Amino acid sequence: MIPPRRLAYLCSDPGIQADGHKGASVHFRELARALRDRGAELTPVMARGGRDAQRRLPGVRIAGTSSGEGVERELRALASSSAQLDALLAAGPHDAVYERLSLFGVAGLAYAAPRKLPFAVEVNAPLWEEAERYRGLGLPRAARALAREVLDAATVVFCVSHALARALAQDGVDDGKLAVLGNGVRLAAFDTAPVARRPAALRDKPVLLFVGSLKPWHGLRFLCEAFAAARRSRPLGLWIVGDGPEREVVAALAARFPDDVVVQGAVAHEDVPAIHRAADVVVAPYGDDAPGYFSPLKVVEAIASRRRLLASRVPAVCEAIGDAPGVVLHAPDDAGGFARALDEQLAALAATGPELEDSAFRRSLGWSERAAVVLERLGPPVRALRGTSAG
Template identity: 40%
Template sequence: MRIAYALLDPGIGVFGTKGASVHVQEVIRAFRADGHEVTVFCTRVNDDIPADLADLEVRRHRLPKGSGAEREQAVAAASAAIAEEIAAGGFDLVYERYSLFSDTAARLSTPAALGGPAIPSILEVNAPLIAEQRQHRSLADEAGALAATQRQLHGATLISCVSEAVAQWTLGEGADPARVVVTPNGVNTRRITPGSRPVIAAGPEAPVTVGFVGTLKPWHGTDVLLRAFARTRGNLRLDICGTGPQQAELEQLAAELDIADRVRFRGAVAPELVPGILHELDIATAPYPAGEHYFSPLKVYEYLAAGLPTVASAIGTIPALLSQGELGVLVTPGDVDELAAALDELAADPAHRDHLARSSRETAVREHDWQIRCRELLAQVEALHSVGALHPAEALHPAEALRPAEAGA
């Protein structure tokens, strides 16, 4: 099957280093692993191109620099242009990551609009972007953003939401419940694998390395992790992989807490280097603070696939992901002392860490691989077709075009 992957968000590069870019790459890898041909239509590329995606066809529509209304209008214009290009390209499916002011997939859902057959689509929704943009950035044309969002939600064949909370938001914006599914994030269990570090207790000659992988922003709780780490009593080291607007502030905090000599800030790291970095860790962390938590944290899935015992905040989707504590240690969000105690206890208990590591890896392979996720989505699109519900107004492509390629079945 020929799949057009549409990524109109100017803040996400196809080959960037942050989690959203990793997400894009892994979905593409999963489709390609099953024999599908993927072409990406985007507004931003970035330069950290993994070797296995060097042959990926990427068609970029450049946007003017700056922000505000002009930028928003440029995204809308790019969406229209990309929709026309996809319509003329003979694609079997459109997979679009929900972006503000884009309605690419919705434009392709009505044949008469672009003079060709309708193309079934999957709209991936990771967050209520209008609320996020209003709170953390700026939104010049909120009415336009809402109108484009509603066109997407009404026009997409299948709406794939990263969590139940996001699914409820789409329903509140008028999405058809019959077309909304919850698809949590996943992990590439062939790319992320367990390392070969021996599982030992912390001692004078063998410190235990605690790690964090992610963007350094307030809602990731890295400051809580530093404060907790300063209260640990064992022989621990902290490895922070990633960068973001808080990096300088966090480095200063480490100095103030007198732990700078035990904390490593790696800065930005290309996704292809992350598997090797995970091999250097003994314990992984996801120290989210209290507050709204509607997303599905990629880092925790990667920790599981790497066979890392994980200490994470009991918030949002994390307790279920960690099987209510059977696959990791859950702590109260924002509780510095509880997090410190959990790190010390796990560092001192190699048998518990080994048990968590084995169970985590087994679960990741069995339940959370990206290929499992993407095959389920294609099956759900085909199921809608089988009952004549791909789009209320039109019959779409034959079911045969939606089945995974024989090599990946």
């Protein structure tokens, strides 16, 4: 295999910030780090930077903006591709291009196609469907057509789940170019993290931990109800770390049970491993309304932390857990099932303690392994391109 030496690495989504703490920002940065550790000379280009962009993603070039609303925002996003293309041209030449699919983002295609470069596209969701459902699209047909043009031009399309790969194939994307590459984790960060200091209210009792954005489909309302019922019959604490639309729901629970519930708010992602190590059981209570195509970072990080996981039995979770030890599932939105699963986890906790043995499956979740897959898939087309150039 001849991997690409110089790799253009692109994200034109203005909602993904170079120094951000959300899962998409973490995903983009951590894969960049792993690709560099594997020897790739990376040129990261993003639409949005932030004050701490260069420290968190060294060498990142910030190009373009898509401020505005509705159609104006979408047209600005399309126009920003010109600035991103200029950034790629200034940093080139490159052996290959890797782009995170973004609505109205065509800079990667515009750079790769005329040079006949290997072109990898990462897809994290059916973006056009999400945008129409949750935000509205002023130019829905154009959004879908441009995304499809990018996917059709790609050498390889990396999907974060098998469900997403199936959906793209059903939509007409060549299934021969589809590959599954779920969320990863920097294992060294979890292996070397100190144990965070538990909030005072949660000492001397088993602690459930929820880490992540407080979105409706993350099951926070159900978790609050299930926890309120569970604490009646046992000492139990709940530690919620994150922010989002459901913050008032979890704040109300903390006000009801100030001695058992702590809502910390969002933290820097580098603090997450230490917080995991201070907990006993990580919870991921996705509801029935959770999308089936995503790759749940909180589940992957729970496995990386070697803590027990109590999660709902939704397709994305079932795919993500593999054969990881210490996982107990319950039906989504099922309070009785949650209580039984909790009893099982607390019994195991009492018997063997909070830390699980390492596993081969856990070790397979590293970003380094993900980066190796990317470079391996790009190797043959890079080799073919170099052979053509030499000839």
